Amino acid sequence: MTGELVVLRAGALTTVQDLGRPGYAHLGVPRSGALDPASLRLANRLVGNPENTAGLEITVTGCVLRLSRAASVAVTGAEAEIRVGARPGDTGLPLSVPAGTVLRIGPARGGVRNWLAVCGGIDVPPVLGSRATDTLSGLGPPPLRDGDRLPLGTPTGPPAPVDLTVGPPQRDELRLAVRLGPRDDWFTPAALDRLLGTAYTVSPVSNRVGARLAGAPLPRAVAGELPSEGIVLGAVQVPADGQPLIFLADHPTTGGYPVVGVVADVTPLAQARPGTTVRFHGPQR
Amino acid sequence: MRIRPVGAHALLLDLAPGNGSTPADAAAQVEAWRAELAHRRDLGELTALEIVPAATTVLLDGVPDPEAAAGSIAGWTPRPAAARSAAGPVEIPVTYDGADLPVVAEHWAVTVPTVVERLAGTDFRVAFCGFAPGFPYLTGLPGELALPRLPTPRPRVPTGSVALAGPYAGIYPSPSPGGWLLVGRTGLPLFDVTADPPTRLTPGTHVRLVPA
Numbered sequence: 001m002t003g004e005l006v007v008l009r010a011g012a013l014t015t016v017q018d019l020g021r022p023g024y025a026h027l028g029v030p031r032s033g034a035l036d037p038a039s040l041r042l043a044n045r046l047v048g049n050p051e052n053t054a055g056l057e058i059t060v061t062g063c064v065l066r067l068s069r070a071a072s073v074a075v076t077g078a079e080a081e082i083r084v085g086a087r088p089g090d091t092g093l094p095l096s097v098p099a100g101t102v103l104r105i106g107p108a109r110g111g112v113r114n115w116l117a118v119c120g121g122i123d124v125p126p127v128l129g130s131r132a133t134d135t136l137s138g139l140g141p142p143p144l145r146d147g148d149r150l151p152l153g154t155p156t157g158p159p160a161p162v163d164l165t166v167g168p169p170q171r172d173e174l175r176l177a178v179r180l181g182p183r184d185d186w187f188t189p190a191a192l193d194r195l196l197g198t199a200y201t202v203s204p205v206s207n208r209v210g211a212r213l214a215g216a217p218l219p220r221a222v223a224g225e226l227p228s229e230g231i232v233l234g235a236v237q238v239p240a241d242g243q244p245l246i247f248l249a250d251h252p253t254t255g256g257y258p259v260v261g262v263v264a265d266v267t268p269l270a271q272a273r274p275g276t277t278v279r280f281h282g283p284q285r
Numbered sequence: 286m287r288i289r290p291v292g293a294h295a296l297l298l299d300l301a302p303g304n305g306s307t308p309a310d311a312a313a314q315v316e317a318w319r320a321e322l323a324h325r326r327d328l329g330e331l332t333a334l335e336i337v338p339a340a341t342t343v344l345l346d347g348v349p350d351p352e353a354a355a356g357s358i359a360g361w362t363p364r365p366a367a368a369r370s371a372a373g374p375v376e377i378p379v380t381y382d383g384a385d386l387p388v389v390a391e392h393w394a395v396t397v398p399t400v401v402e403r404l405a406g407t408d409f410r411v412a413f414c415g416f417a418p419g420f421p422y423l424t425g426l427p428g429e430l431a432l433p434r435l436p437t438p439r440p441r442v443p444t445g446s447v448a449l450a451g452p453y454a455g456i457y458p459s460p461s462p463g464g465w466l467l468v469g470r471t472g473l474p475l476f477d478v479t480a481d482p483p484t485r486l487t488p489g490t491h492v493r494l495v496p497a
Contacts, residue, residue: 025335025346026488028414127478137418138459139478182289182297228415228422230337230344232295254339254415262292 002120003069003152008102010144011063015133015208016122017115018054024128025253031233032134033249034115035208035270039076042165043117046074046094048157053121054131056144058114062106063144065116069152070099072119072159078111078271079170092165110170111271123153135208136250173199173277176246176263178236180282183226183258187238191218195236195260196282200244204274208250210237211269213278217242218260228254234263236280286314288355291344296351298322298343298358308452311341312412312424314363318343319488321363330357338413338488340422374408374491377456379447381405381496383467385435389449392432401496403430404468409454409492419458419476419484423492428452438464445471447494454494458484471497 007014017040020033034040034057041051056063062080067073075082075091082089083104089095091114097103105114124131124141133140144150184192200215218238231237231254235247239257246263248270261282272278289297300314319338322345325331331354334347348354381401390397409425431452439462442448446457448465455465458476476484486492 022334022347024418024483025337025344026414027418027482027484028416028420029418029483128483139418179290179292182291182299227301227340227342228413229297229339229342230335230346232291232344232346234292252415253337254413259291262295264293 002154003067003071005118005122005150005152006066006068007063007144007146007148007150008066009064010146010148011058011061011106013059014063014144015057015135016054016124016141016144016150017057017132018130019052020132020249021128021130021139025230028253029128029139030134030136030250030253032130032132032140035113035249036077036115036267038267039270040115040117042092043074043076043115045160046076046092046162046165047072047117047119048155048159049117049119049121050156053117053153054124055115055117055122058105058116060106060108060112062104062108062114065103065105066100067097067103067118067152068099071097071152073097073103074117075105075114076165076167077114078108079167080106080108080114092167093162094159112273113270118152119155119159120153123151134250136252170271171268171276173279174268174272175279175281176268177265178261178263178280178282180261184260186220186222186226186258187260188219188221191220192260194218195244196280200278202269202272202274202276202278206272206274208248210248210251211246211266211272213244213246215243218244220258222258226256226258228256231255231259232262234266235259236261236263286318288358290351291346294348294351295344295346296348296355296358298345299341300343301341308341308428309424315339315341315343315412316410316489317363317365321361322358325361339415340413372491374493375485376493376495377471377473378497379469379471379494381469383447383469385448385466386468389432389466389468393430400468404454404494405496407494409494411486411488411490411492412453413488414484414486417457417459417461419486420455421484421486421492423454424452426452426454432466434464435466438462442467443470445473445475447471456486469494
């Protein structure tokens with residue numbers, strides 16, 4: 001351990017995340033990991049870390065931290081105000097934080113989440129090969145609380161020389177490519193028309209497990225229960241109320257509601273505030 | 286068997302029981318395919334990050350070229366599950382004092398001691414894991430002994446609880462809400478994140494619920 005990260009204000013939900021623990025789904029262990037892996041990778045590259053190094057995923061309200069040693073840090077993701085002591089900082093750039101200086105991240109001005117990389121990484125003990133907090137199963141470190149002290153690892157490389165990085169676009173409407181199946185045959189043709197032809201909105205009860213949507217319900221052609229089956233990232237599951245749910249990183253490994261289709265890229269949902277419009281586009285019907 | 290596409294990098298082998306076959310046949314098929322696919326992966330003939338068996342399906346996730354993989358799989362025949370299970374069963378010591386034993390006895394129209402005898406005498410197999418890390422769905426009970434869940438789940442079922450629901454027995458590896466009928470408990474730790482694999486009860490493993 002080479003120093004500590006002290007949590008002065010944890011905010012709504014700040015968790016340790018890396019690229020998760022894939023390969024254990026057959027044992028009921030969710031993948032977990034950063035909701036937008038590319039943003040965490042970028043933050044790590046900016047401070048000279050290997051891309052899978054653990055950082056923090058910060059949600060909406062932001063957080064306030066202090067580092068016990070001088071460190072290069074980088075914040076990626078949502079547009080957010082950053083302060084290193086009294087000095088303003090930018091997302092998408094390496095920032096030098098002197099030892100003992102207060103680092104304020106957020107709140108997010110648009111979007112939902114930020115990723116913070118600290119050179120050397122967050123060095124909590126790995127669980128099944130990952131330091132990620134899994135909010136569904138409870139594996140990994142618990143969400144941060146005020147006063148927590150997290151160990152920092154040893155820096156392995158110099159910060160990247162960066163001219164410019166581009167943050168995620170802030171959008172009021174997401175268009176998500178979807179492939180139908182594996183259980184599209186459990187739905188009526190009208191349901192598939194609705195899915196591909198009408199707008200849904202992101203519900204406030206969305207979280208790291210899934211983005212819940214509200215809109216035209218999707219009627220089933222097949223009644224009864226589906227025996228539990230394996231779930232993938234981006235699966236669009238349709239529970240009994242007919243309102244689709246798109247599974248994100250902390251999704252369960254199996255589920256008993258039919259999956260009508262699978263979204264190719266869920267990462268825009270990591271920044272989708274409640275009320276954001278979602279439109280699916282898929283094969284022409 | 287039907288192979289269903291799942292997004293851009295996954296496949297679902299659908300082994301749902303069809304004409305004349307039973308859920309038990311489907312479970313045997315799932316195990317046979319799970320073992321076959323794991324074997325093919327070990328041989329380098331299949332690339333998949335996850336092989337996830339479930340009730341009547343096997344999911345392959347993290348497959349770089351699902352179309353090619355589906356083509357290969359269609360040409361494979363799984364060896365029967367029995368031919369592979371060389372290892373003896375994992376014995377789980379169970380104290381049969383669950384709160385729902387009388388309910389189970391009523392459903393099965395037998396006495397509580399007979400329920401315990403049946404469970405203790407059953408050769409269970411881990412059909413799949415799900416619900417929570419290391420939660421095993423154990424098959425082996427005859428289909429006609431399938432049980433309903435509690436109408437209202439308990440808010441907290443303790444670690445090690447042995448319980449029944451549908452055609453399955455299960456063991457709670459960690460405390461959680463649960464709607465399964467409680468028949469007993471084990472003190473054996475089931476899920477240890479410092480071990481690799483973190484559970485001995487991996488899919489395909491034979492299990493006996495031995496009276497403690």
